[in-house]
Amino acid sequence: MEDDVGFESQDKDIKPTKHAYETDFIVYGPQEIEQHQNEQIKEVSNILGQPPESTAILLRHARWNKERLIDQYMEKTEEVLESAGLDESAISHPPRLERVKRFMCDICCEDGPKLDTFAMKCGHRFCVDCYRQYLSTKIKGEGEAARIKCPGDGCNRIVDSKSLDILVKDDIRERYKDLLTRTYVEDKENLRWCPAPDCGYAVQCAVKDKDLPRIVPTVHCTCGHFFCFGCSLNDHQPAPCSLVKKWLKKCEDDSETANWISANTKECPKCNSTIEKNGGCNHMTCRKCRHEFCWMCMGVWSEHGTSWYNCNRFEERSGSEARDAQAKSRQSLERYLHYYNRYANHEQSAKLDKDIYLKTEKKMVQLQTTSKMSWIEVQFLAAASQALQQCRQTLKWTYAFAYYLARNNLTEIFEDNQKDLEMAVENLSEMFEKPIDQLQSLRGDMMDKTAYCTKRRIILLNDTAENLKSGNWEFNVSL
Amino acid sequence: MSTGAKKRIMREYNECTADTPAGMKINFDEQNMTEWEILLDGPDQSIYAGGHFKLKMTFPTEYPFKPPVVSFKTKIYHPNVSNDDKGSMCLGMLRADEWKPPNKVVAVLRLIQALLIEPNADDAIEPSIANEYKENRKEFEKNAKDWVKRYAK
Ligand SMILES: [Zn+2]
Ligand SMILES: [Zn+2]
Ligand SMILES: [Zn+2]
Ligand SMILES: [Zn+2]
Numbered sequence: 001m002e003d004d005v006g007f008e009s010q011d012k013d014i015k016p017t018k019h020a021y022e023t024d025f026i027v028y029g030p031q032e033i034e035q036h037q038n039e040q041i042k043e044v045s046n047i048l049g050q051p052p053e054s055t056a057i058l059l060r061h062a063r064w065n066k067e068r069l070i071d072q073y074m075e076k077t078e079e080v081l082e083s084a085g086l087d088e089s090a091i092s093h094p095p096r097l098e099r100v101k102r103f104m105c106d107i108c109c110e111d112g113p114k115l116d117t118f119a120m121k122c123g124h125r126f127c128v129d130c131y132r133q134y135l136s137t138k139i140k141g142e143g144e145a146a147r148i149k150c151p152g153d154g155c156n157r158i159v160d161s162k163s164l165d166i167l168v169k170d171d172i173r174e175r176y177k178d179l180l181t182r183t184y185v186e187d188k189e190n191l192r193w194c195p196a197p198d199c200g201y202a203v204q205c206a207v208k209d210k211d212l213p214r215i216v217p218t219v220h221c222t223c224g225h226f227f228c229f230g231c232s233l234n235d236h237q238p239a240p241c242s243l244v245k246k247w248l249k250k251c252e253d254d255s256e257t258a259n260w261i262s263a264n265t266k267e268c269p270k271c272n273s274t275i276e277k278n279g280g281c282n283h284m285t286c287r288k289c290r291h292e293f294c295w296m297c298m299g300v301w302s303e304h305g306t307s308w309y310n311c312n313r314f315e316e317r318s319g320s321e322a323r324d325a326q327a328k329s330r331q332s333l334e335r336y337l338h339y340y341n342r343y344a345n346h347e348q349s350a351k352l353d354k355d356i357y358l359k360t361e362k363k364m365v366q367l368q369t370t371s372k373m374s375w376i377e378v379q380f381l382a383a384a385s386q387a388l389q390q391c392r393q394t395l396k397w398t399y400a401f402a403y404y405l406a407r408n409n410l411t412e413i414f415e416d417n418q419k420d421l422e423m424a425v426e427n428l429s430e431m432f433e434k435p436i437d438q439l440q441s442l443r444g445d446m447m448d449k450t451a452y453c454t455k456r457r458i459i460l461l462n463d464t465a466e467n468l469k470s471g472n473w474e475f476n477v478s479l
Numbered sequence: 480m481s482t483g484a485k486k487r488i489m490r491e492y493n494e495c496t497a498d499t500p501a502g503m504k505i506n507f508d509e510q511n512m513t514e515w516e517i518l519l520d521g522p523d524q525s526i527y528a529g530g531h532f533k534l535k536m537t538f539p540t541e542y543p544f545k546p547p548v549v550s551f552k553t554k555i556y557h558p559n560v561s562n563d564d565k566g567s568m569c570l571g572m573l574r575a576d577e578w579k580p581p582n583k584v585v586a587v588l589r590l591i592q593a594l595l596i597e598p599n600a601d602d603a604i605e606p607s608i609a610n611e612y613k614e615n616r617k618e619f620e621k622n623a624k625d626w627v628k629r630y631a632k
Contacts, residue, residue, distance in 0.1 A: 106581040107543060108483045109490050126581075129483075134580055137544040142575065153581045 019458060021237060021465035023217040025205040025229065027194075033202055037184050040066065048073055057084050057161060060146040060180060063187040085120065085160030095120065095163045097128055105130055107151070120163055124152025128167065135164065136172050145179035195232045196225035205229040212241045213479035214469050226390075235393060238464035239401040242479045247400040251340065269298050280353030280388070281429035282345070296345055304423065312402075312422060313415050314338040339403040346396035349429070350389055356432045357385035363436045380443050384428060384450045391425045391453050394461065401464070406474040410467060417460040424453045480513065484542050488512050491584045500588050513538040517588070521631070525596045526623045527555070530631030534591070536584070546578035547587060556619075556626040558598045558609035568594075570602045 028036075044066050045055040061084040062069035073080050081087045097116045104111035105127035119125035126134075134151045138144045150157040164176060185191045185202045194201045199221060207217040207229055216237045217229040226235040228244075236244045265276050268286035270293075275286055282295040283304075292301035297311045304311060314335050364378045398418045405411055428449040431442060439446075467473050492507050492515075499505065502520035517534040521527030533552040539545045551566030561567045571590055572582050603609030611619045 107487075109487055110483075130580065134544055137541055141541070141545075149579075151580050153579050155579075 019462050021461035025203050025219040027222045028202050030200040054086050120150055120157055122150055122155050122157045124150050124155050132167055135168050139172055139176050145176050146183045192229055194221040194225055195227055196223050199223045216240055236397045237461055239397045243404050269293055279356045279433045280349035281426055283426050283430050312418050339399045343396050343399040346392045350392035353388045353429055380447050384446055387450045387453050391457050394457055404475045404477055406476045408474045410472055417463055421456040421460050424456045428453050480540050487543055495585055500592055522592055522596050526620050527595050527627055530627035532631055543580045546573050554630040556623040558600050558603035558605050558612050559594055561604045
């Protein structure tokens, strides 16, 4: 028997890995998922000699672990059938509604000889209305299906689908069936639903929970959504899942301290006139005195990107300055704020970049009607915008990554890669703020800058992924 | 809320008054029967002895298919009560996946009392308090008593 993979009979070509940071995965549509489920039911049905309908119940009850089901079935058939509500007596006495003498429903307190009641083999009897209401709360309200327990106090018996059939109405039965299909994916360790709203695709990936400290498995659903197979959050490369979890928790706990200034205005460090930020780009030019500076650190722009200037690195003060506890705690707060502000700024900038792109696109469409430009010719803008979004997403997480990074000889390479990507991004971002009539002539330049951003991102991600895989990073927390 | 649910709450209230656990008083308003006010004395054998706590029990529209919601209106230093303005308690039968519709309010009241006598640090809503309870019982008891003096007199 092959080991427990979701779609072993499938011969789909696995996309070859191109880069160190990329993970192999396959995307399946709803029909394929259903089909594979049916294939497994058929296979196990043949082995157990049970009809497919009962086999499906058994498999769901065993959380789709077919090896374990087959072993247990061979060992103690009666017990396995009984616990799934499929034993002999259940077949010879199919579940039915009954009227019982001297009955009082323990849920609604109704009594009387004309009350329809129901109980499974465990004997916990309730009026049919309460039983129905209970099932519909579980199915519709809580999205449960394969493991709904008997409503009896302390009873762990699972409500089988035959009992369910005679109790609930069609709409709930439909929902129940949908949910059963969903549990197939949820029960398989190598399958995961795409978390995008209303997406019905599932992704298969071999990365296991225990691999997560060494790999960040970003997958790309057919619907377009990039997400992490490990934790289902949006793509968070290069930071490993456990750091992401820690970081998000910290940001939540410290949300008051951090008090990130989302204001879109600051004062020019030279002439103090108010400057508004309306694009994502952090390269600011004062309208009044033409002074150029960085929105993030307020430093002179011309010095950015030079080898001796660091906007991205947090400079630790020397030991003598941070000797007492108060100074240390201040320093640790400053350190956090340094990384948090850059993290939050890229998130914010990604939004602003998108806004400005959407505005630009609208204008371009208007231009198309008045000039000879074709739709194809403006596509470079869409590509640039998409690259910007992706790079800012990566940059954002490099700051969470850097926060937990302990200094060693690799850190400087990482910070250089981060700085290079950041410069590439700001240079591209800046172009979106150019007047619309200049855009067409900047097309070649913009395409070059887009390609360069993508290249810098790949370099950074490959470096972090390779070192993560070989355990070369030193973190100041355990993964 | 259905008439069935109202009937059941009414019946439960009658059961509670007939069999109120010692040191508890229920304020019930027939106009607003889905919100009960509960006055609870810290049990004698607990570190909360001498404290008087006000709790709110709210019955959801789906009651009894969903559990009642319990919140402490008086601040209490306890691993199973959230240390915020909600003061929520959510464990054992109070959790949606463990609650069974035949469960009764009396049982919930007994659970609350039992938790004051012996907190459940393994199922805590306040991990730092739970940690203190497990590792530094003296400090925990000092803090808990302190809060009783400050908020529950
Ligand atoms: Zn009933
Ligand atoms: Zn039962
Ligand atoms: Zn998707
Ligand atoms: Zn993840």
